[in-house]
Amino acid sequence: MFGIPWHKLPVPLGLLKVVGFRTELRKHNLHDTSQLPDKDKLAHPPAPSPDDHHLVSRTADGSYNDLDHPEMGMAKTRFGRNIPLEDAKLDESKLLSPSPRLISSKLLARQEFKPATILSLLAAAWIQFETHDWFSHGNNQPDNKIDVPIPSGDDWEQQFHQPLRIDKTLEDTTRTGDTKHPPSFINYETHWWDASQIYGSSQERIDQVRTHVDGKLNLGEDGLIPIDPTTGTELVGNPGTWWLGIGLLHTLFVKEHNLICDYLKEQYSQWTDDELFDHARLIVAALTAKIHTVEWTPAILPHPVTKMALHANWWGILGPDFKRMFGRVGDSEILSGIVGSSMAHHDAAPYYLTEEFTSVYRMHPLVRDEYEFYSVKDGRLIRKTNFLEIFEKQARQIMETISMADLFYSFGIMNPGSLTLHNYPQFLRGLVKNNETFDLASVDILRDRERGVPRYNLFRELLGRGRVKSFEEITSNPQWAKELREIYNNDVDSVDLMVGLYSEDLPEGFGFSDTAFRVFILMASRRLRSDRFFTKDYRSEVYTQWGLDWIEKTTMTNLLLRHYPDLARSLWGVENAFAPWRKVGATA
Numbered sequence: 001m002f003g004i005p006w007h008k009l010p011v012p013l014g015l016l017k018v019v020g021f022r023t024e025l026r027k028h029n030l031h032d033t034s035q036l037p038d039k040d041k042l043a044h045p046p047a048p049s050p051d052d053h054h055l056v057s058r059t060a061d062g063s064y065n066d067l068d069h070p071e072m073g074m075a076k077t078r079f080g081r082n083i084p085l086e087d088a089k090l091d092e093s094k095l096l097s098p099s100p101r102l103i104s105s106k107l108l109a110r111q112e113f114k115p116a117t118i119l120s121l122l123a124a125a126w127i128q129f130e131t132h133d134w135f136s137h138g139n140n141q142p143d144n145k146i147d148v149p150i151p152s153g154d155d156w157e158q159q160f161h162q163p164l165r166i167d168k169t170l171e172d173t174t175r176t177g178d179t180k181h182p183p184s185f186i187n188y189e190t191h192w193w194d195a196s197q198i199y200g201s202s203q204e205r206i207d208q209v210r211t212h213v214d215g216k217l218n219l220g221e222d223g224l225i226p227i228d229p230t231t232g233t234e235l236v237g238n239p240g241t242w243w244l245g246i247g248l249l250h251t252l253f254v255k256e257h258n259l260i261c262d263y264l265k266e267q268y269s270q271w272t273d274d275e276l277f278d279h280a281r282l283i284v285a286a287l288t289a290k291i292h293t294v295e296w297t298p299a300i301l302p303h304p305v306t307k308m309a310l311h312a313n314w315w316g317i318l319g320p321d322f323k324r325m326f327g328r329v330g331d332s333e334i335l336s337g338i339v340g341s342s343m344a345h346h347d348a349a350p351y352y353l354t355e356e357f358t359s360v361y362r363m364h365p366l367v368r369d370e371y372e373f374y375s376v377k378d379g380r381l382i383r384k385t386n387f388l389e390i391f392e393k394q395a396r397q398i399m400e401t402i403s404m405a406d407l408f409y410s411f412g413i414m415n416p417g418s419l420t421l422h423n424y425p426q427f428l429r430g431l432v433k434n435n436e437t438f439d440l441a442s443v444d445i446l447r448d449r450e451r452g453v454p455r456y457n458l459f460r461e462l463l464g465r466g467r468v469k470s471f472e473e474i475t476s477n478p479q480w481a482k483e484l485r486e487i488y489n490n491d492v493d494s495v496d497l498m499v500g501l502y503s504e505d506l507p508e509g510f511g512f513s514d515t516a517f518r519v520f521i522l523m524a525s526r527r528l529r530s531d532r533f534f535t536k537d538y539r540s541e542v543y544t545q546w547g548l549d550w551i552e553k554t555t556m557t558n559l560l561l562r563h564y565p566d567l568a569r570s571l572w573g574v575e576n577a578f579a580p581w582r583k584v585g586a587t588a
Helices: 011-028 100-108 121-134 156-160 203-209 244-267 273-300 304-315 319-326 355-360 393-401 404-413 426-430 440-450 456-462 478-487 497-503 514-529 545-553 556-563 565-571
Strands: 141-147 165-168 370-374 381-386 431-433 436-438
Touching: 011 304, 011 514, 100 426, 100 440, 100 478, 100 497, 121 244, 121 273, 121 404, 165 440, 244 273, 244 393, 244 404, 244 545, 244 556, 273 304, 273 514, 273 545, 273 556, 304 319, 304 514, 355 497, 355 514, 370 404, 393 404, 404 565, 426 431, 426 440, 436 440, 440 497, 456 497, 456 514, 478 497, 497 514, 556 565
Parallel strands: none
Antiparallel strands: 141 165, 370 381, 431 436
16 A cells, blocks of 8 residues: 555545655754854844734734744745755756756747646636745846856847846845855745735835725725836735736735725724724735635645645544534644644744745746637627736736626636646746846746755655656656756756656646645645644634634635626536636637
8 A cells, every 4th residue: 555656545545645744744844044144134123012913913024923933934034945954055066057048948848838727727826826925035136147058059149139147046145155054045025824915024015005094905996906106017015927817816805805894894893994904914814825725726736635635724624514513623633624723833943935835836837828808798709818918017908908807707717837848938938027038937947956946856855755767757758758868968866846847747637746746735734834823813802703704604706706796607616716617608
């Protein structure tokens, strides 16, 4: 039995095996960078609020989630590691070998669009929406660039009339002169699951997105978020790289926040603007965490074991009905879930998101090249376009000319791309931003190398999967194995992490690799388990009982229908909003 892969075992045995993986990963794959020199030079030490406000609400910068270590997980602290620090090496001699552009051209570039037919395009928008909440390395170093070699026969310079130069990641300035320890980097977002993509990770940004009346966020009479004059895109907590999918989800959750404020004001008319805002934020943050845990992740990993495991993270294996009727059975994470347990646990290291977690979320092949927008009422084609026409400022033009219901419907019936080799969008390989042209596929490869993330084979080993000895052990596709051998000069240990993840044979029905899944097993539960607002403070005294009930009864489908009821026909009978929706009218 123990030689059989977990995903081929009967569900109870598969679940036991996955729980076993998580136990081992919690022991061996959480490593602390916060103690590297010089920790005292990190972000300004947080100060408690004089009215003890920080005890019952999320702070702007993420401080005071852990009351004994208030700096833990706050913005402008270091990324942690899922690998031993001695293995987080930056090898300057191999930084550009093989050339990231060669890998981009020969292994990653989309030859023809390969759809992920198990998903709706909403799933692609969702994951970028979430990663904007979890991590950001900042704006890089525009005056400190890495020159990427252009392979023979590549027309990059002829096409774009400039060399391929990539800004280095911002340095951890607290480590200046320290060469004894592995590289470390700063997360400019909070590490917590606190919806900072909507609200921001600083008090200044939060103040910008609020109306300061009845706890609400800025929303125009047209139902759209106001434009930030400095960027030309919507004024939100973390705009990041902006496109239509992000715009749809930000608008949806701003509307949800404001609706929650209305309900709370009806029940707690004496509450101040800040009290309404803080409670609505707690509820919205928990909604994003719940939807991601029990809906998005099972949609991209549609296997009975993973679905049961992820639902158990939230409710326990006894399920939501049992928990609703009888409450928790002791403090068992397995029986009653992580959410609502009596205390937070950090396991082997203080809570921080990790560089390796960032790496496994490199999912740009999900992005489509072409888009079609249809009417949800009759299925009529409204418009065909490409990604660049729904990117940055152009996204708002689409939102102003096509109804939100039609846009959501169109995302529901389109598929994203599959996370495989030869499916990286071509337009992202020559993307112009801030008057510079760059190859995002090359950037993805370079970032892992630059930040000391191990290459694929060592990464496997450090996560307990064991090394492969041949390219054929990575993939059963003989053409891919041949291409990998040629690009990596017959050295299986030099295969880049992202390339290996895209090459792997997937468990049946999976949307991404089993190796990446090991990081998910660890970090999906950790983001809940370390957060006091999902454990000991997930209670009515903090959220209100109405808020807890609202979270528990809301699904992504509920959320969409609450604000865009015209979607009802297309979502009828659809179990998961991140799976493909029903087509209506002429599109059916």
